[in-house]
Amino acid sequence: MYDYLIVGGGFAGCVIAERIASQLGKKVLIIDRRNHIAGNAHDYYDNNGILIHKYGPHIFHTSSKKVWDYLSNFTEWIPYEHTVMAVVNGKKVPVPFNLNSIEQVFPKKIASKYQALLLEKYGYGLKIPILKLLENKQEDLKVIADFIYQNIFYGYTLKQWGLKPEELDFSVTSRVPVFISHDNRYFQDTYQGIPEKGYTELFNKLIKNKNIEVLLNTDYKINSSSIKFNKLIYTGPIDEYFDYKFGKLPYRSLHFDFKTFKKEWFQEVAQVNYPNDFDYTRITEFKHFHRQKTKATTVAFEFPQEFELGKNEPYYPIQNVSNNDLYNRYKKESEKLKNTIFVGRLAEYKYYNMDQIVGVALMKFDKEIAK
Ligand SMILES: Cc1cc2nc3c(=O)[nH]c(=O)nc-3n(C[C@H](O)[C@H](O)[C@H](O)COP(=O)(O)OP(=O)(O)OC[C@H]3O[C@@H](n4cnc5c(N)ncnc54)[C@H](O)[C@@H]3O)c2cc1C
Known part of the structure; x- marks a missing residue:
């Protein structure tokens, strides 16, 4: 019997798991339907030894000392300030x-x-x-x-x-x-960086606790009846939890076309945007984040597309008045449930940055779990 079942091994789920395990000494099971932890921040080494952000470039930036100090317990940081160029009339x-x-x-x-x-x-x-x-x-x-x-x-x-x-x-x-500035940095936050050994390694440290177990390839909808637990922390899509009874919440999805080139560098910065040409929006060259020294380089061409359930991933909530209204109907339903907390970008239908969701998870722990 677990004290908590946590659905989703992204920042929302793993930060709360870490707090419950380390501060309350309670038993936690994290399940994720993917075959890895770290949610959309997951990274891995490709065949050329380049650290790839599987779900698109993730740059950590925050002005919250609390969030920065908290994550710094689990990683060292490579100083990295993101710069982005856009191609306009042939010029970057x-x-x-x-x-x-x-x-x-x-x-x-x-x-x-x-x-x-x-x-x-x-x-x-x-x-x-x-x-x-x-x-x-x-x-x-x-x-x-x-x-x-x-x-x-x-x-x-x-x-x-x-x-x-x-x-x-x-x-x-x-x-x-x-x-209105000559500052070319994409973000101006006080703290900016990339986890020294990558995000997945940060997550490995975050959940390294004898009170935390992880089950991958495990979908809540399929497996929850066979798991015994007292309380639920749910970070998956809120409409899915309620079997889409009010309708589906729209999302934007993405397709990443990863290509490796046999040359040292592909472009001068990690991200180049193409607002006016091609079907892709941007090209990301991952080596820039860790300044890796390799002979080849891997880039991702990013193609936005409609989200279709079962076909691709729900990446960005499409926030507008009618979608927010639909979300609020689900939120009202979720508030009727006892011993269940909905948190995270999918459960709250919000465009959270990583630092924001870490801040929200810490706050939820303090106010709703440890109280
Ligand atoms: C392309 C892209 C680029 C981004 N870049 C940045 C950036 O540069 N900087 C930044 O700060 N933020 C960035 N973000 C935002 C960042 O990804 C989110 O803040 C973060 O992932 C939110 O964490 P989460 O735990 O709420 O959700 P997620 O990371 O999505 O984790 C939710 C997990 O729940 C699992 N799950 C869902 N339903 C179920 C179920 N039924 N059963 C089991 N498991 C389930 C999913 O598989 C997933 O692993 C970016 C997002 C995208 C899409």
Whole structure:
């Protein structure tokens, strides 16, 4: 008999498992239907010895000292600050689009004019969501806003989400703002890095406790009746838990085309975006994260696609008013259940970054489990 059954071996499930096992000394079983732990943060070495992020590039960044200190108990970090370039009219420009990007795409005199206008209007260091920038009435600001919208956001969002930027929840489009700065880093958080030995190794340390057992290739829906437990922590899709009784929650999925090239480097940074060309949105070259020295290199071409149950993975919740309403109906149902906690990106239908879900898991433990 287990004190807790935890469905899902991603950050939400494993952080809570670690807390219960180490702080309460209770017995935990983690099950995951995949053949590995670490959820979407899972990484592995390919045939060329390159550490690959199986479900797309995962860069750790946070401004929460609590989260950083907590994870630092289980890993050392390689300092890594993510830089992203986007190909616009054949040129590679920094993303988030910033004052340096303007210099790359406009002749010097015009670039200076736009930079001065943006600095005057917003001040140095401000981050502005593109849809806010588009609200400008001043003629030149409208021109630069339209340029950025058309060349950086429109095509990328259409490929990524199958929707125009204005059809998405504001919280999604504002994740990558326009940055009035010369800072080319993708994130400005206080703490940034990649686990020294990779995410999977971090997870191995996280769940190394005599009170924790793990069963892989084990689906909750198929196996739960044969497992004896007192309380349930569920990090899988909330609509699936309730057998889709109100309907399916829509997700966006991805297909990764991994290719190895017999050359040392493929591109100058880990991530290059293609907002306007090709069917893929971005190419990730994994070697950059650990600065691995190998003769070959592996990259992933990332193709967004519709999520189809049983065919591909639910990656991103498509947050808009009607989908959030549907989620809230499931949430109400979940609140009626005793001894069951729903947490994580699939169970809460939220676009969580890793640091956010670690913070939420720690908070859930303190407030709802250890209380
Ligand atoms: C392409 C991509 C890139 C990302 N990049 C970053 C980044 O750079 N930085 C960042 O901070 N965050 C990033 N994220 C977000 C990050 O992946 C999430 O924050 C994190 O995975 C959330 O952890 P979780 O435990 O909630 O969910 P998951 O990691 O998805 O774990 C849930 C687990 O539950 C299992 N499960 C589901 N249903 C069942 C069931 N019925 N039975 C058994 N097991 C089940 C699943 O197999 C899965 O392993 C990215 C996400 C994606 C999709």
